[in-house]
Structure formats: C-alpha cells, structure tokens
Amino acid sequence: MKVAVSADLHLRRDRPRVRTDEDWIQSQKNNVVELLQKCVELDIDMLILAGDILDSSNQPPWVIDILPQAMQEVFNTKQSLPEVHIVPGNHDLQHHQYANLRNSSIGNLMRMKGVTAHGVNEQFENTDFLEEFGIVIVHRLIMPDANESLARLAKAEIAADIIESFPAAKFILTGDYHKHYVEIYEDTILFNPGCLNRQSADEKDYEVGFYVFNTKDSSYEFFPLESDDISLIDDSYLVEQHAREDSLSAYAEQLASSKGLSFDLWEVVKELSVDSSKLVKNILEEVKINE
Helix, strand or coil: CEEEEECCCCECCCCCCCECCCCHHHHHHHHHHHHHHHHHHCCCCEEEEECCCECCCCCCHHHHCHHHHHHHHHHCCCCCCCEEEEECCHHHCHHHCHHHHHHCCHHHHHCCCCEEECCCCCCCEECCCHHHHCEEEEECCEECHHHHHHHHHCCCEEHHHHHHHCCCCCEEEEECCCCCEEEECCCCEEEECCCCCCCCHHHCCCCCEEEEEECCCCCEEEEECCCCCHHHECCHHHHHHHHHHHHHHHHHHHHHHHCCCCCCHHHHHHHHCCCHHHHHHHHHHHHHHHC
C-alpha cells in the first residue's frame, strides 16, 4: 500500500508577517490542491494528515473550507481516489485537549464526507493503523537525533525516544516539527513531513513537501511542492529588527562603561522607533548585567 503523509498545514485566516501573498487564503488552498493532485498522480492509496491542519481551534468557515473545497476540486473528476485520514494536533484543539474536539473547528473537518477521522490520547498518539499496517502517528515536538542537545534544552524528544516507545511499529509518522526529515532504524522508519507552507522567516529557504512510502517494501520518497513560492517570503523586517537590537546593545554598553547618559535618550528612542519605557527598561537591564 502506498501512503502519503503530510502535517502542519496550519491553515489560518491571518497572513503571517513573513508572507506577501495578495490572497493568502488562495495561496493556502493552492498548496492543498497540489498535495491532493500529486496523491492522485502517484496513485496513492491513503493520505494521512498528521495533525495541526488548522493553526488554532477557532477558525472562520472560509479557512475550514479550504480542505473540503480542494478535495472537491481535485477528487470530483477522478476515478481512483486516495483515502483521506485526519489526526488532530495540539493547535487544532481548544486548550490543546482532545476532549474539546466538539468545541474546535477541526471537529467540522473530521465530520465531513470523504474523510476518516481518528482520535488521539493525551500524548497526541494514535495507534489505529498499528495492527494492520504497522503505522503509529505521534504529534509532538520530535527532533532529529542529530539535534539531541537542542531537543533536551527545549525539553523536546528525539526520534530515538519515539522508536523506543513503540517497538512494534514499522512506520512512525510525526508532526509538530516543521522541517522534514527521516530517521531509519533496524526495523522502523520515522517520517516527519514538516510544514506544508512557509509561515516564519527561518523557513524561507526550506523545501515544502510530503513523504510517500510503501508499506510492503518500505521504500519512500520526498515530493516537494512548487505552489509555495519562495518569492512570496519577505524577511526584511528581521534585518531592521536586528539593526535596532544592535543599536540598543551598543548604546547600553556605552552607558555601562560611562556609568551615565552620554547621548540624548529621546533622540535614541525616536531613531530606534520603539516604545521609550521598553527601551529604558532594556537599557537598565543591560547596564546591570555589564556592571
């Protein structure tokens, strides 16, 4: 059986600061449409959306409708269609609790025609596919093994932790970590498909896509999406922000060394375009640290 896995669509009403799309809702739909089209072209048997389909538990109808509209557009004229399975993630649920499914927008998607819904336990784990296909789905922050020091610092897990937790699993599908990777062990493969569209500056050069794997021979491949245009990502505001932070830091260092105000504070405030009370607080904290 050929299985496609995607996660972290984070469909949302508001356009992220890093995006410049004229029609953000349409851009998100284009990504979902391309995902579904590729599933049809690749003759996929099952598509699993492994959590965080929505960016929050309360989304308006026009955001909730992105997935069903894309399915209707792509699947309406096709004969061989993949099964679509949805597993909720923490962002999908009110207060990040599955008990609040009925009060969350994701509940509408999970009840729609053409979709098979699956629940999760308190650890956002699903084992519905374990017995038949050897598949376990986990939606938690799970980093590549190579990032173990960072993971421990962030109180996150690494792939090896999850493999150890599910010794009977042949395939583990994870979400919540927004960059795709694969970890291969003796009898288990872990797939983290990453996000479906770029919504933050650190994802500017990231390749958006999804994984396809075969449950019979364990072969797999990553398929990038072309619809998420990198030219629509603008991180110039970060350059300006870093410049302001550098100016603030330099000013604080001079204050610490001179033990007094050597510049006109009001002029600095205007130049940096930040709130004066926040600036003074930050300066005093820097001075204290450097004393």
